[in-house]
Amino acid sequence: MAKIGKNVVIHDGATVGENVTIGDNTVVYSDVILEDNVTIGPNNVIGIVAGGNDRMRKENQSITPLVIKSGTKTGSLVALYTGTTIGQSCFFGDLSSVRENVTIGDRTVIGRSAIVELNTTIGSRCTVQTGAYVTGDSIVEDDVFIGPCVSMSNDKYMGARPFEMKGPHIKRGAKIGNNATLLPGVVIGVETIVGAGAVVTKNTKDQVTVAGVPAKELS
Amino acid sequence: MAKIGKNVVIHDGATVGENVTIGDNTVVYSDVILEDNVTIGPNNVIGIVAGGNDRMRKENQSITPLVIKSGTKTGSLVALYTGTTIGQSCFFGDLSSVRENVTIGDRTVIGRSAIVELNTTIGSRCTVQTGAYVTGDSIVEDDVFIGPCVSMSNDKYMGARPFEMKGPHIKRGAKIGNNATLLPGVVIGVETIVGAGAVVTKNTKDQVTVAGVPAKELS
Amino acid sequence: MAKIGKNVVIHDGATVGENVTIGDNTVVYSDVILEDNVTIGPNNVIGIVAGGNDRMRKENQSITPLVIKSGTKTGSLVALYTGTTIGQSCFFGDLSSVRENVTIGDRTVIGRSAIVELNTTIGSRCTVQTGAYVTGDSIVEDDVFIGPCVSMSNDKYMGARPFEMKGPHIKRGAKIGNNATLLPGVVIGVETIVGAGAVVTKNTKDQVTVAGVPAKELS
Known part of the structure; x- marks a missing residue:
């Protein structure tokens, strides 16, 4: 009941x-x-x-x-x-x-004030921390940790070409530090760590640590 | 009805x-x-x-x-x-x-969890993306794109002189990348592009692209 | 009544x-x-x-x-x-x-969409500006100003060791600029100023100004 x-x-x-x-x-x-x-x-x-207004994307969806x-x-x-x-x-x-x-x-946590946009897949046992923003058209694999206030985008033309959207692809077990910025379409490798406040402008390898603006691999 | x-x-x-x-x-x-x-x-x-408490700004407004x-x-x-x-x-x-x-x-979109503070003007056909923060005392002209999680401030004295507030002035058609930071009173030029994660500390020209911390014009 | x-x-x-x-x-x-x-x-x-699910921290609290x-x-x-x-x-x-x-x-302001996590102490006459994120296990002393969209974290292992959490300690009268990022456990000195967009990776002295990524003391 x-x-x-x-x-x-x-x-x-x-x-x-x-x-x-x-x-x-x-x-x-x-x-x-x-x-x-x-x-x-x-x-x-x-x-x-x-819903939306006439300037927003419409999916032809049932x-x-x-x-x-x-x-x-x-x-x-x-x-x-x-x-x-x-x-x-x-x-x-x-x-x-x-x-x-x-x-x-299963068993994923979406934190307080966190936001997940449309057409996105998030795996099992992920943590999307407080205030993080998972943009549309993204892939987040299993066991990923997305820190507080992480920001992503899926629109490299910033509204000028509304038909081509691609969010980040974050592979299994990766960890994204708080307030990091991920650009459209970047791939974050398996078990890779992104430092807090980093701005990731290009794909990373697996099992590395990147940090800084723009993010570089730490040797 | x-x-x-x-x-x-x-x-x-x-x-x-x-x-x-x-x-x-x-x-x-x-x-x-x-x-x-x-x-x-x-x-x-x-x-x-x-509303507010005794430490917050009171406008003498009807x-x-x-x-x-x-x-x-x-x-x-x-x-x-x-x-x-x-x-x-x-x-x-x-x-x-x-x-x-x-x-x-008219026809402006204020995204999910986005925030617009007091005494601000936003034009027509603007997009204020998800989670963006448009501070008080700001001017956003027509056709501006403000990316997800963009942050602005209007208080260069951070609470020490509560009477002097000035937010950014973002001119027509400018585009601000996700999680960029705009300091109090900066002017973003017409159709200028601010890169994701940039920290804009001074005025930009029209129709340029700026990026980095602090933001510099890309040549 | x-x-x-x-x-x-x-x-x-x-x-x-x-x-x-x-x-x-x-x-x-x-x-x-x-x-x-x-x-x-x-x-x-x-x-x-x-509340929470089986992957989230449980305090043995009355x-x-x-x-x-x-x-x-x-x-x-x-x-x-x-x-x-x-x-x-x-x-x-x-x-x-x-x-x-x-x-x-007393007399503290917690701004719109601002978030305060568990096990944290915030003093009197503080301002936690709009959209700021005060993580768990933090200490914010009296008269502190936390700018809009400031991000903090308390988990240097990003979910891998959920039992060791320590947020920032922000001392009396410090001011944190908008969209700054504070790493787990950093100490911000008395009346110190952190620039907008800075990423603070280590403790600061009292009464200094730090800025940049990573944040450095301005001379």
């Missing part, structure tokens, strides 16, 4: 599994599947359908539901979109948000 | 135009004018009157309403203040906020 | 003092003590009990209440945790959040 808080709005069509908890004042839209044992915090907005798998929890004031699938036993910090067409593996 | 969600609180005095939509659990305060065809998302707080013009939309969990005027067909991402005495032109 | 907005949920056990104001659609959990003359904004979540002292105010969409004590006449901007086991002095 689900445990539903006060002033919760669940729109027709949403699926709420066994032993689900939903906090007070949360809104759950129609295209949402909450599997058993999911916990949604208070003042969340769950199952948002992507709307698939937001699926949240067993044991995953959200904090307070979280915003999650349709078209996204979230694995088991993940945790979403307060004020975090995840857009459409995102896949997240 | 307006379409009002559940648990919406509209305080006396607010003006709600034709064909306005307001999402569930949103609060609309008194000094708000929502023109026709405006869409406000769920869990928003609209028409906040500026309270003017928050005006949101036709066709503008907000996402979820958005906070907008009185004394601000927002143009037509703008879009405000989830968890974004805009303070008092701000003017925003 | 308290002034309580619409759709407010106050859970059994919360203590609400004289002349307290609570905005619409706010949730107040059980372990909360709001002293006289406290003002809580709309759509807040107050008194959160720390739950103590969230105590908010007289005259303190919060904006909209704010999230505050149990186990934390907040002094008199503080101000919390919209979309800010403060975790458990934090102590904040």
Whole structure:
């Protein structure tokens, strides 16, 4: 049986599994599947359908539901979109948000105020620390650590050619230091370490450490 | 006729135009004018009157309403203040906020978790990307692109002289790369490009590219 | 007498003092003590009990209440945790959040979208500017200014050794420029100034100015 808080709005069509908890004042839209044992915090907005104005990218997408798998929890004031699938036993910090067409593996943590943009894949057992920004069209493999306030971008033409987007590809086990900046399309190698505050402008090798502006390999 | 969600609180005095939509659990305060065809998302707080404690700047301002013009939309969990005027067909991402005495032109996008401080002017067709911070007392002209996580400041004395504030002036068509840092009062020239992660400490010319820490013109 | 907005949920056990104001659609959990003359904004979540998944740090803590002292105010969409004590006449901007086991002095301002992590002490008359990130296990002394979008970290092993955490120690009257990056455990001296965009990798002296990547003392 689900445990539903006060002033919760669940729109027709949403699926709420066994032993689900939903906090007070949360809104759950129609295209949402909450599997058993999911916990949604208070003042969340769950199952948002992507909008925008005439200057923003439109995907020719059929709307698939937001699926949240067993044991995953959200904090307070979280915003999650349709078209996204979230694995088991993940945790979403307060004020975090995840857009459409995102896949997240199992046991991953998305920190407070962290942001995941559209069309991005994040693996299992990743940590996206507080305030980090994972841009659209990115690939984050398993066991990656993204430090607090890390920034990425996917648009080397900065709005001038809105049709060519490519975010970073961060390979298995890499660790990105806090407030580092990753440019569009860079590849961060397996188990590579990026220093805090680094600006990564080109691909790195596997299992190296890079730091500085622009980031260079430490010898 | 307006379409009002559940648990919406509209305080006396607010003006709600034709064909306005307001999402569930949103609060609309008194000094708000929502023109026709405006869409406000769920869990928003609209028409906040500026507060603060005794250590914060007080403007000797008469309270003017928050005006949101036709066709503008907000996402979820958005906070907008009185004394601000927002143009037509703008879009405000989830968890974004805009303070008092701000003017925003038409068709501008304020990204998710982006922040616009008080006494700032933003032109038409601008993009303020996700997580960017537009400080107070700034001027952003038309067609400017501000990348994700860009940071600005308006206070060269960092709290020691709270009466002298001046934010950046970003001229028409300039593009600021992600996580760049702009110091108080710098002027970014027309169609100039600032590289990702750059720290801009002095004015730039028009139509140049600057990058690095501190930012230098690329030859 | 308290002034309580619409759709407010106050859970059994919360203590609400004289002349307290609570905005619409706010949730107040059980372990909360709001002293006289406290003002809580709309759509807040107050008194959160720390959660997480199996990969996140668990403190062996008894739950103590969230105590908010007289005259303190919060904006909209704010999230505050149990186990934390907040002094008199503080101000919390919209979309800010403060975790458990934090102590904040009197008259301190926590800016919009700013974040304070667990086990941190912040003094009196501090300013944590908009979007700044104060990591866990940090010490911020009195009269410190932390500029917009400042980033800190407390985890030099980036998730590999989750038991050894130490954030920065920022001494009395220091000023940190916007978007500066502070590495785990660095000490910032009394009244020292850190330039905007600097990356501070080692301790600084008192009353000096440091800038650059990595930050060096200006002569």
